[in-house]
Amino acid sequence: MDIDWQPLCELIRQHESFVLTSHCRADCDAVGSELALAQILEALGKKVIIANGDAVPEHIGFIDPDGRVRVLHESVQPAEISAAAVLIVVDTSAWVQLGPMAEVVRGFPGQRVVIDHHVGQDDLGALTFKDETASATGRLILELGEALGVTITSAMATPLFAAIATDTGWFRFSSVQEKTFLALSRLVGAGADPPAIFSALYEQHSLARLYLRARILEHVVADVGGRLLSTYVTQQDFRDTGAQSTDTEDAINILHTVAGSEVAVLFVELSENVTKVSLRSRTDFDVREIAARFGGGGHRAASGVSYAGPLSSAQQEVLDAIRSALAP
Ligand SMILES: [Mn+2]
Numbered sequence: 001m002d003i004d005w006q007p008l009c010e011l012i013r014q015h016e017s018f019v020l021t022s023h024c025r026a027d028c029d030a031v032g033s034e035l036a037l038a039q040i041l042e043a044l045g046k047k048v049i050i051a052n053g054d055a056v057p058e059h060i061g062f063i064d065p066d067g068r069v070r071v072l073h074e075s076v077q078p079a080e081i082s083a084a085a086v087l088i089v090v091d092t093s094a095w096v097q098l099g100p101m102a103e104v105v106r107g108f109p110g111q112r113v114v115i116d117h118h119v120g121q122d123d124l125g126a127l128t129f130k131d132e133t134a135s136a137t138g139r140l141i142l143e144l145g146e147a148l149g150v151t152i153t154s155a156m157a158t159p160l161f162a163a164i165a166t167d168t169g170w171f172r173f174s175s176v177q178e179k180t181f182l183a184l185s186r187l188v189g190a191g192a193d194p195p196a197i198f199s200a201l202y203e204q205h206s207l208a209r210l211y212l213r214a215r216i217l218e219h220v221v222a223d224v225g226g227r228l229l230s231t232y233v234t235q236q237d238f239r240d241t242g243a244q245s246t247d248t249e250d251a252i253n254i255l256h257t258v259a260g261s262e263v264a265v266l267f268v269e270l271s272e273n274v275t276k277v278s279l280r281s282r283t284d285f286d287v288r289e290i291a292a293r294f295g296g297g298g299h300r301a302a303s304g305v306s307y308a309g310p311l312s313s314a315q316q317e318v319l320d321a322i323r324s325a326l327a328p
Pocket residue numbers: 029030091117135136137167
């Protein structure tokens with residue numbers, strides 16, 4: 001499915017001031033899309049503000065070296081946002097993901113636009129440009145820039161490359177298409193430097209994160225003949241290693257490096273009575289169905305639950321549910 005960008009190109013040509021926003025707890029696709037789109041619009045002489053509901057997470061701070069992303073009620077006020085002619089939401093079409101920005105988007109008096117690749121959406125009262133088959137919003141922003149006739153600079157190409165690289169798990173997810181690589185090729189041609197981006201993304205972690213990873217590996221348990229692998233992190237592990245809760249990101253994927261593993265589960269003790277449960281499937285087994293039983297959600301292959309109870313009961317209940325579903 002190819003998006004017809006002409007209506008948006010026309011809208012952009014007709015207006016002078018733009019606000020860009022995206023989802024809270026932003027990832028590289030969110031921020032990378034915002035930063036590249038801001039520069040594309042500025043290349044056309046437009047005025048652009050980027051305003052998010054919360055700050056760019058520290059671990060992807062490299063993507064915004066000039067600190068262009070402003071935070072609502074901290075570095076940008078609602079009045080300044082409402083004064084713009086057009087508000088563009090990228091990489092989400094869900095009210096709940098906008099966090100504190102949702103209210104500002106709802107009350108925005110000008111034209112609203114959504115550019116996104118997520119399946120399903122709320123009605124944001126916006127002109128919507130969506131390709132659910134796109135591996136990242138970043139690819140859509142590149143296409144829009146090209147449709148507008150803007151020369152893609154390396155300062156645009158770098159955040160867009162990071163956007164696509166991270167949303168595809170460095171080009172290995174099933175969402176990757178020929179189009180993905182063609183877009184990446186143009187971005188590298190425009191000056192994106194893949195080794196530098198890889199290093200900034202994956203080779204700048206803290207020693208504490210590595211120590212936490214050791215704990216996570218130490219705690220791995222195989223069940224149902226190795227088809228179910230699970231592990232956990234306790235508050236004590238965080239204290240001992242000095243790691244933070246964001247340091248558990250990606251850890252679950254190590255479990256699926258083992259032959260024969262079908263379902264992987266990571267339990268994170270956030271407090272005495274809150275346990276975060278992450279579930280991953282690499283077969284037809286539907287982990288969303290398991291997550292839904294405990295009030296969670298997500299996708300068939302990747303879901304999560306915020307379990308209201310101690311780590312030990314979360315482990316017992318969730319693992320029991322998976323065991324009986326896997327080997328009835
Ligand atoms: Mn995305």
